[in-house]
Amino acid sequence: MTRIAVVQPALRLGEVEHNLARVEELVRDAHREHAPEVIVLPEALGSPNVYARVIREVPRPVDGQPLQLLCRLARELGCVISGGFLAIRSAHAYGTYALAEPDGALHLHDKDIPTAWEQHYYRGGDDDGVVSCGALGCRVGLASGWEWARSRTAARLRGARVSVVLGGMCWPSMPLNWPGPLHRWAEREDGIWQAQARELPGQVARLTGAPVANAAHVGPIEGETPLAPGIPWRTRMLGESQVCERDGTVLARLSLQDGEGHVAADVQLAPPAPLEEIGERYWIPRMTLTTHVAWHAMNTHGAISYRLRHARRGFPWQGWPAADLPDETPPSDAAQAPAALN
Amino acid sequence: MASTSGCVPRDLQDVQLVAAAREQGADVRERCSVRSLLWDAGRVSGVRYRDAEGAEHELAARLVVGADGRRSTVAALVGAWRPYRLSRNGRGLVFRYLDDPLAGGVEAQTYYQWREGDSFAFAFPTTPAGRLLVLLMGPREASIARRDPEDYWQSKLRAHPGLAARVGGAPPGSKLRSTGDTPAFFRASSGPGWALAGDAGHFKDPVTGQGMRDAMFAGRTLAEHVLPELDDALAVDRATRAWEAERDRECLPAYHFANADTCVERQSPTLRELVRDAGRSSEPDISDLFGRARTPQQIVPPARMARVGLAALLRGERPRRETLERGVGELRTALAVARELRAARFRSRATIVGSEHPGALWPAAPP
Numbered sequence: 132m133t134r135i136a137v138v139q140p141a142l143r144l145g146e147v148e149h150n151l152a153r154v155e156e157l158v159r160d161a162h163r164e165h166a167p168e169v170i171v172l173p174e175a176l177g178s179p180n181v182y183a184r185v186i187r188e189v190p191r192p193v194d195g196q197p198l199q200l201l202c203r204l205a206r207e208l209g210c211v212i213s214g215g216f217l218a219i220r221s222a223h224a225y226g227t228y229a230l231a232e233p234d235g236a237l238h239l240h241d242k243d244i245p246t247a248w249e250q251h252y253y254r255g256g257d258d259d260g261v262v263s264c265g266a267l268g269c270r271v272g273l274a275s276g277w278e279w280a281r282s283r284t285a286a287r288l289r290g291a292r293v294s295v296v297l298g299g300m301c302w303p304s305m306p307l308n309w310p311g312p313l314h315r316w317a318e319r320e321d322g323i324w325q326a327q328a329r330e331l332p333g334q335v336a337r338l339t340g341a342p343v344a345n346a347a348h349v350g351p352i353e354g355e356t357p358l359a360p361g362i363p364w365r366t367r368m369l370g371e372s373q374v375c376e377r378d379g380t381v382l383a384r385l386s387l388q389d390g391e392g393h394v395a396a397d398v399q400l401a402p403p404a405p406l407e408e409i410g411e412r413y414w415i416p417r418m419t420l421t422t423h424v425a426w427h428a429m430n431t432h433g434a435i436s437y438r439l440r441h442a443r444r445g446f447p448w449q450g451w452p453a454a455d456l457p458d459e460t461p462p463s464d465a466a467q468a469p470a471a472l473n
Numbered sequence: 474m475a476s477t478s479g480c481v482p483r484d485l486q487d488v489q490l491v492a493a494a495r496e497q498g499a500d501v502r503e504r505c506s507v508r509s510l511l512w513d514a515g516r517v518s519g520v521r522y523r524d525a526e527g528a529e530h531e532l533a534a535r536l537v538v539g540a541d542g543r544r545s546t547v548a549a550l551v552g553a554w555r556p557y558r559l560s561r562n563g564r565g566l567v568f569r570y571l572d573d574p575l576a577g578g579v580e581a582q583t584y585y586q587w588r589e590g591d592s593f594a595f596a597f598p599t600t601p602a603g604r605l606l607v608l609l610m611g612p613r614e615a616s617i618a619r620r621d622p623e624d625y626w627q628s629k630l631r632a633h634p635g636l637a638a639r640v641g642g643a644p645p646g647s648k649l650r651s652t653g654d655t656p657a658f659f660r661a662s663s664g665p666g667w668a669l670a671g672d673a674g675h676f677k678d679p680v681t682g683q684g685m686r687d688a689m690f691a692g693r694t695l696a697e698h699v700l701p702e703l704d705d706a707l708a709v710d711r712a713t714r715a716w717e718a719e720r721d722r723e724c725l726p727a728y729h730f731a732n733a734d735t736c737v738e739r740q741s742p743t744l745r746e747l748v749r750d751a752g753r754s755s756e757p758d759i760s761d762l763f764g765r766a767r768t769p770q771q772i773v774p775p776a777r778m779a780r781v782g783l784a785a786l787l788r789g790e791r792p793r794r795e796t797l798e799r800g801v802g803e804l805r806t807a808l809a810v811a812r813e814l815r816a817a818r819f820r821s822r823a824t825i826v827g828s829e830h831p832g833a834l835w836p837a838a839p840p
Contacts, residue, residue: 148706151514188707195710196665200515451711452718452819466838468552470661473818 133267135297135342136167136395139372139385140176141350145185147177151200154214157393162208165395169267171344172201172214173299174228174242174275179368180217180301181354182248187440190217190224190253190448193239193456194471198229202468205231211266213297214346215242215275217253219448221455221473223441224253228275228298230262235463238262239456240273243284247426248357249276250433251440258458260284261291265462269294269400272339276301279331279345280416285338286409293341294400300347301368302328306356308365320421325387327416328371333379334415340377340405342398347372349390357429374398378406480584480597480606482570486685510537510550510667516706517551517666535703536713537667538695540688545673548660549838553669556658557822561833562678563737564593565614565653567625569607571646576603580639584682584763587633591737593680594633596640607640610680612737615653622649655679656833657732659721661820663713666706670695674717675724678731682763687727691720718819726768729810732828742785742796743803747773750781770811778804802827 138157142150154176161170174180176197177189191197197216205212211232218227218239226242226249241256260273272288275298288296304324305317332345349370356362370387374396382396418426440446454471491501504525511519511531519533539547548554573581581603585596592611599606609618609629618625626649630637655678662674671688698716702708751759756777761767773781782800786793806827813823824831 148514148516155514192710192714194661194664196515198515199665203512203515450715452714454819464838466549466552466554468664470553470557470664470820472557472661472820472822 132397133169133295133400134165134167134395134397135169135171135295135344135374136161136165136393137171137344137346137372137374137383137385138173138393139347139349139370139389139391140173141368141391142176142179142348144181144183144352144354145178145189147189147191147196150177151197155200155204157391158204158208158212161393161395162210164393167210167395169211169213169297169344170208171297171299171346172212173301173346173348173372174215174226175299175301175348176214176216179303179348179352180226180246180249180252180276181303181352181366182251182357182364183354186217186252188447190219190446192451192454192471193218193220193227194454194469195219198231198237198469201229201231202235202237205233206235206465209233211264213273213299215299219451219453220471221453222449224446224448225256226253226275227256228260228273230264230271230273230297232264232266232462234265235460235465235467236265237456237460237469238264238271238273239458240275242275242278244278244281244430245433246277247429248354248433250430251436252433254434254437259287259291261288261293262459267295267400272296272298272341274298274335279335280327280414282338282409282412282415285335285415288341289339289403289405289409292403293339294403295341295398296335296339296343298343298345300328300345300371302347302371303352303354303368304366306364306366308363316421320419323419324422325369325371327418328369329386331416332371332373332375333381334407336375336377337379337406338409338415340403342375342377342400344374344398345372347385349385349387357432377404480599480682481685482599482604482606483685485600507541507546507550510547515665517664535666535706536699536709538670539667539673540670540692541673543672543676544836544839545660545669546839547667548669548673551664551667553661553664554838555835556660557820558659558829559833559835560657560732560735560829561831562655562657562735563612563830564610564655564678564680564735565612565616565618565651566655566679567609567614567618567649567651569626569646569649570599571605571607571640571643573598573603573605574640574642581605585635585639587635588740589632590739592629592632593734594629594636595680595682596636597682605640605643607636607646608679610734613653615651618649618651625649656835657728657735657829658833659728659820661717662720663710663717665710668695668699668713668716675720675728677724677728678735680734681727681731683727683731683765686765687720687724690723694719694723714819718817721819722814722817725814726770726810727762727765729806729825729828730762730769732830733806736830739791741799741803742788742791743778743782743800745790746781746785746788747777750777750784770807770814773807775804775807775811778807
């Protein structure tokens, strides 16, 4: 059996230094309490991903502070650690999810589609999110954010016969500060999203036939409203960090109400045995009309905004000299950390 | 070939640097060694060091600069031990200090180099006045010199009559020192909370005498980039990375120029013609390289290279086929270097054929 811990942090908007320090504390605490072989962190460790001007300043060099934190902790604690952050890779920013091994091996996966407003801040990657983890001795599927919710992700990981799916989530709810009928509508959507966030890890486990560990952000957050300057989007991260068995059984869980913390469970890493067929639908959960409309509108708005801002070098991170890391870095000794090159 | 120049021995320069740092208010702690780094959320936040009495201390820092040489402890501790760009040096390096028999004359203000076959010899006037540094470079140089230093010295004087004349009458100098371990390299030299300056980050063949100059450049420009940003960790990281890019732009031309001399072969007919041309034409002088007044690309643009190449062909000192083949190869290398400099890619791993030589060995990191 392999013990996997999931960490559910409550992080602050745009405060990268503070957030990474908090993540380090939680990882060390999880390691002390559970002695796991794997510690799974959410995506977006630098800052929760919401629509806010400050997110433009969150991306860090792919070999920068967030990655150094993951790699050094993996080596020091002797366990596999995964987590995501907005990474500058050559000329663009990506939602990169990293899996760091104790022997220095490193695997990177870029989220395929930035979700809605995230399109304003980074762009999608094109790798398959399937990596070979030496420490676990198996193929691992990596998924980030709403990648979890897309049927094509499940199909990709199932096709690659991964033995476990690890990844992170940063799922904010609908705005809870809007008045009158808008409030009732948002509350209804929020309830649906909470249920979807709760059920999704188990669904992915059954579709891929592999145990899954999904770490999620939790806690209150205040962003801005796209196309409505000055109107705040007060909400919360939905939590639902889980470790699930391959049949979808939830072995360990932290809900929204549980708040910040970590839990762990033992799973068996074995050849996958899917229990359900993957449908023809785009989404695994049944998304509402509101979600569909918001998805398409915000994606389009965000993608145009990113392209225009990038073309006029309007992102602060475009001032960094550009370099990149390969998606796969082999094991190395402590004197050789991953360094972005050209 | 000769030009006005001067060389400061490293030990004298270090004393001056420490004195200057103290004068500016720096707290210099001598006879201490760094044991490990302090880390905070993926960022270097200080050092743990041992003092002369063996006691261990911690020192918090907003930036840790490893200016600790090619075998940099800091580079190993931050994970930047192995260079990302490395070129083998086919030459060993032997040197000795002498009392200059021509002290006080114009010769004592002149930098000499002699190139006979595949052997190089240099004479640098040094500080304090009246001293001379003689540097010898050639294949397997270090091992031969270690076997029988005096026999080696005499053989070099025979091989380089110009050198023998320059040092004739000098009393026996310092003992011969040597090394065969001089591959050129670039390390990743900046990261969260750390930077590598001087030889710790970049090293090239000493043949061009640029190492101390580039180390001083690195120290000065690093301070200029970082000092205004020290209160903001992210700004420090951005500044150190921008500084690394600037250092590379500054050092790449000299790196490639020095690499050309690390291949053990007869002097290029084109280079010989270029040296002759430098004495006759009003175009930029090749000695500007050593003072870094101009880059090799500014001194020898492709048109000038083609012209001196043609002159070498016409002169016919070497078989024309050999001259032509080497000239074409050198032109190809020069164009590749020029392309790389124009592209200015950060931490480029491009291998420039004709400049960089594969097969360099790199030691394991210190335990």
